[in-house]
Amino acid sequence: MQYSPLEPESENYGARGIAGLCRFGKQLQTAALGPTEFRDDQKVQMLATYFDTPFDPGRRLQHQIQERLIEAILDGVWPLHEPLPATRVFSSEIKVSRNTVAIVYERLVEDGYLKSVSRRGYFINERHIREQLNIRVDDHAKDILPTAEHPFNPQAFLTYSYAAQENISKPADWQSYPYPFIYGQLAPDKTSVARWRDCVRLAGTAQHAPTWIGDLVDQDEPMLVNQIIRRMLPQRGFRAEPDEILVTVGAQNALFLVAQLFCRPGVRTDMEEPGYVDTRNIFQSFGAELKYHPVDSNGMRVGDELKGARLVYVTPGHQSPTNVTMSMERRLRLLAHAETHDFIVLEDDYEHELNFIGAQKPSLRSFDRTGRVIHVASLSKALFPGLRLGFIAADRRIIRELRALRRLMYRHPSALDQRAMAIFLSEGHYDSHIRRQRKVLSQKWKKIFRLIETHLPTCQATVTTGGSGVWIRLPERIRAAELQSRAARQGLLIEAGDDRYFSPNSPRNRIRLGFGAIAEEKMEPGIKLLGQLLADSR
Known part of the structure; x- marks a missing residue:
């Protein structure tokens, strides 16, 4: 040869x-x-x-x-x-x-x-x-290639610096910490992992492949939309038609889409304080005028201070980051103010399934009669946070606009992932997973409150009805950020709450302990260590 x-x-x-x-x-x-x-x-x-x-x-x-x-x-x-x-x-x-x-x-x-x-x-x-x-560069092009004599400064071209925003910071290697009280992560469920793998494999067969091989353009996978309508929405207390649903790349992408549609300079957007940092950053990036409303044991306070808002963002199910649930009286009052003062309510119901006391509370969308509530939900947060699937349920006129906007951004989420999720839902795997998660997390939820009472007697934990985290008030003289740094050096991962407050002179003695990812047997030694660190601070 x-x-x-x-x-x-x-x-x-x-x-x-x-x-x-x-x-x-x-x-x-x-x-x-x-x-x-x-x-x-x-x-x-x-x-x-x-x-x-x-x-x-x-x-x-x-x-x-x-x-x-x-x-x-x-x-x-x-x-x-x-x-x-x-x-x-x-x-x-x-x-x-x-x-x-x-x-x-x-x-x-x-x-x-x-x-x-x-x-x-x-x-x-x-x-x-x-x-x-074999990537060719023509000889005549070499003579006009740019040189270092004219350096490029991208900062001079930016209209807004996203990298300069204050963001939530969590260690990427959180799994290496002996006591990872990190929020937003979950311990792997081997049963659900195996069943998800089966659903992905099934979605890739000749029977299902025609549904995701082609470009859906601006449409969603019909089977997934049907499963959302039949299985997800009834648990939240409302119904919807297919043209009132939009699938997104996670709940956060849904928030970004809504903000891009409604926020601009001069438009007032109201939200909770303490609140979700990424949502604040999204609103700011579009130039919205922000106003904050305090949160207590019944959720965000609702009153005439909402007058003048065009968009009001709330997390009524489990408030982020305190995890308190908005009372029914405040939910109804918020909707009444929305109609009286003519604003849109953006409801982020990211953790609806994880309620451990009493019946599940209906969403704000379930009481909406005027089409003012935009309901945002996650399909993956309680399952696999890295999967990144969510949806929006809203007035069909709003969904039509959001669909056109999404098409310009990325057309649609992965059709293969959508079909796999549809199969996962239709075969009952999602419901089974939630039952297992509720059992495990409810045990941890009860345990962490007992441990806080025993080992952190000088701290005050915010009472909740569920969720996967607990908001704690430290003694006044303790600074959460300093405690977080010292704890990390001891292998204890906690979250300082400083960046969840947006107003000047906000408290600096709040922390959040997420218990979704930590093994139950590690919880007590971790809380004991935190108590020792607090004692040393005193």
């Missing part, structure tokens, strides 16, 4: 092409000089360094072998004129089954990295690799 050196016109490459050819070019040149004989043991040794690291038992073995072989091919360590090691030799060297290696080779042939030659074996597909690396 003969190979020719690079054609003259192939010598002009961009950055990616140059980087690739630096690795692969030597093998192209070696191939042009003629074949070189290698023993099987030498061939395998050339790949050995790519398999020194042990395989990850949590990932599929075939995928890991394929990744490492592709890396070796692109690094140019294998001669083009020599077949890859025989499956028997290679499998013995890396200590896997011969069938596994054979499957990987066939997949690399399908993907174009290898080519199969009858009776000789598997060879690197030179043409395919060169097509990937």
